[in-house]
Amino acid sequence: MTTTTADALSTVPLIPRDHIFGNPTRSGGKISPDGNWVSWMAPHEGVMNVWMAPSDDPENPRRMTSATERPIPAYFWSPDSTSLLYIQDKGGDENFLLYQVNVASGEERCLTPFENTRAQIVGASDTIKDTILVGINNRDPRFHDVHKLNLKTGELELVYENNAYVGFESDDSLTLRWAIAQNAAGGNDMFEIVDGVVAEAPRESIGMDDALTTSMAGYTTDGSVLYWLDSRGRDTAALYAEDTATGERTLVAEHDKADIGGTMRDMKTGVVQAWSATYLRTEHHAIDPEIGAALAWLRKRLDGDFGIQSRTDDDRKWLVWNDPLTAPIRAYLYDRNAETLTEFYNTRPELEGAPLQPMHAVEITSRDGLTLPSFLTLPPACDQDGDGVPTAPVPMVLLVHGGPWARDAYGYNRAHQWLANRGYAVLSVNFRGSTGFGKSFINAGNLEWSGKMHDDLIDAVEWAVEKGIAAREKVAIMGGSYGGYATLVGLTFTPEVFACGVDIVGPSNLETLLETIPPYWEPLVKQFHERMGNPTTPEGLAFLKSISPLYKADKIEKPLLIGQGANDPRVKQAESDQIVSAMEKHGIPVTYVLFPDEGHGFHRPENNIAFNAITEEFLSRYLGGRAEAAGDTVAKSTAQIPNGAEHLGL
Known part of the structure; x- marks a missing residue:
């Protein structure tokens, strides 16, 4: 960072980590199907819980749930508006059970009271209001048996014992119409169901190229x-x-x-x-012309992006989210008949007036001609003309999304805002294999985990350097899940490119990753083999080893920070343990942060804030950006640092 850029940044206040990563004031707003109630997530004693209020008196709330350790990850209204339903796991193990809270009485119960079980919604109806279809894998962890769940009595009635299928499709009568299984090509076969009997032959057969x-x-x-x-x-x-x-x-x-x-x-x-x-x-x-008119009416009144979050059965009232992009996200109640738009809540009023930065949507061309839709956020006070290029190159964090069959998108992004405020350009790249851009873009990533998918990331770094955005010697790579793997690849396959890396729950050994996938992913394993590499053949196993950072740990030259949840069912703790042990064997320093009560990512705010405090200190040391003092944030979390605490200076 040049002196001029640093001086300009010094006039911009640090946004407290708590304001970005702490609990929102409210989030997840919904309106009940009958329109009588509004609901939302809000903290109670520091943990996100579900609240509700009459829709005509939203400032008279009732807390409906009593989570004390982990935030409730998702909730929804019953079709008949008489209860709220939510899911919850234990310690991040992703064995989500389904719970219900009665609106009138406040009585709470678990609707799927089984151990080591993951429940999922299979179907719901607009006309049958008291029943839904749920899948439960308590009999065989690989397959979800389909049950009718009576929301009034809690009774579960077996509809279909599943020993073969990845998923099902039902209609409004809650009748199963299709069963879906993976085929030998790694795609999907779709079988019609008539009178509860699955057809012997698929009606539709989808190849792997079209599977996603x-x-x-x-x-x-x-x-x-x-x-x-x-x-x-x-x-x-x-x-x-x-x-x-x-x-x-x-x-x-x-x-x-x-x-x-x-x-x-x-x-x-x-x-x-x-x-x-x-x-x-x-x-x-x-x-529909009326829907078009309503969307146009909202567009005239809302800055930035917006969408419809919830609707009543009569479609008169909508709950609308609005992302102004450089201000906190808000939710509004929209009465279509009365044509009124009333603010319901501001997710983070503490960010009102904070120096949030605009995001730039850019297209980057890869070395072989693919267009990579990407998103860039710059530090404050470095781009006076707003053209997306700072007056002088700045340190940069390449922030890699997980999946990899997922994508980055435009809009408020708390990691972008946090890192930009600390003095870094932040670049998120939809590398090949990302979803949303057509099947050719996805399939261009097949068997390219450390190959062309990584080349795309390197090409994005080169683009940023050539544009005068990034200082070549001050580029970090950071990400979670696949993004963590990409970080490890960056430091092992291309160690000269990055100044440091932050790996969050990233796999280091693709052989052991595939050996330990959750059992309910087994029906999908053929697609993993076709897109990543097949460990059941000698050639495939050799290939997986060749693209696994673990076997190149001795090539690591730059500082590495690793974060891991001990209960992660997708990327087991062993994935981080292995690379840490290999680095120690070669005498290479590494900092390893382990959370005993987390899974695939850090969902308790105190843990997320603690890891980000460590990350700030780490990046400041090796890239030269700003850092808010850590204080006692790490001590307030469950973080354990079995390796490398001495490198942090906390």
Whole structure:
């Protein structure tokens, strides 16, 4: 960082970590189907819980749940508006059970009271209000048996004992219509179900190339139309409507650069009224004129991006989120009949007036000609003309998303804002293998985990250096899950590029990663083998070892910080233990932070804040940015530092 840039940054206040990574004041707002209630997540004694209030008196709240250790990750309303449902696991093990709280009495109960079990929603109905379909893997952890769950009595009725299928599709009558299994090619076979019997032969067979971009998207209420998101015979996933009587398909919507991402359906008929697609930014396209008018009305009144978070059964009231991009995200109650828009909450009022920075959507060209949709945030006070290039190169953090079958997107990003405020440019790249940009882009990443997928990241660094954005000697790589793996690849395969790395729950050995996947992922393992490498063949095993950072640990030259949850079911603790041991064997220093009560990522705010305090100190030491004093944040967490505490200076 040049003296001029550093001097300018010194006039900008540090945003406290707590303001970015602490609990929001409110989040996750919903309106009940009958419109009588509003609900949201808010902290109670430091833990995120579910609250509700009358929709005509939202300032008269009731707390409905009593989580004391881990935040509730997700909740929703029962179709009949009489109860709130939520999921919760233990210590990050991802064995999510389903719980219910009665709105009238406040009585709470577990609806899936089983040990070592993961419950999932299979189907819900717009006309059958007191029953849903749930999948439960308590009999065989690999497969979810389908049950009808009576939300009034709590009774579970077995609908289908599952010994083969990845998933199911049901209609509004809660009748199972399809069973889905992985095929030998790594794609999906889709079998029709008639009178509870699965057909012997699949009606639809999808190859691996289309497996991540083709799926059923639900029936209309009367079952006359089945919607598909389908990339077969094309590149991006388009929306089709299939007449279930004749089998005829009609193209409803398509986008040339992005997969169709979401739809709005008529609350009574289930007919698609609008759709969205996200390339660099999200585009909303209305089919129904009234929905189009409502979206246009909102667009005139909201700055930045917005979306519909929740709707009533009569579709009169919507709960709308709004991301102004350089101000806290807000939620509004929109009454379509009265044409009123009322602020419901501000997620983080403490960030009001904070020096939040704009995000720049950019396209980067890879060495072999692929366009990589990417997102850049610059430190404050370094880009006076707002063109996305600082007056002088600054330190940069390459922030790599997980998955890898996921994507980065435009909008408020707390990691971007935090790191930019500390003095770093932050670049997030949708490297090949990322989802949302068509099947060719995904499949270009097959068997390229440390190859062309990593080349894309290096090409993005070169782009940033050539543009005058990043100082070549001050670029860090950081990420979680696949992003953690990419960090380890960066420091082992291309050790000259990065000044340091931060690996969060990243696998170091792809052989052991595949040996220890959760049992409920086993029906999908063929796709892992085809996209990553196949450990069941000598050639495949040798290939997986060749792209595993563990076997190149001796090549690490630059400082490395590792964060891991002890209960992670996806990337086991052994993945971090192995690379730490290998580095120690070669006399290479490493800092290792372990959280005994976390899983795949750090969800307790005190733990997340503690790891970020450590990360700030680490990056400040090796890149030269700013850091807020750690104080007692690490002591307040459950963090254990079995290796390298002496490198931190905390």
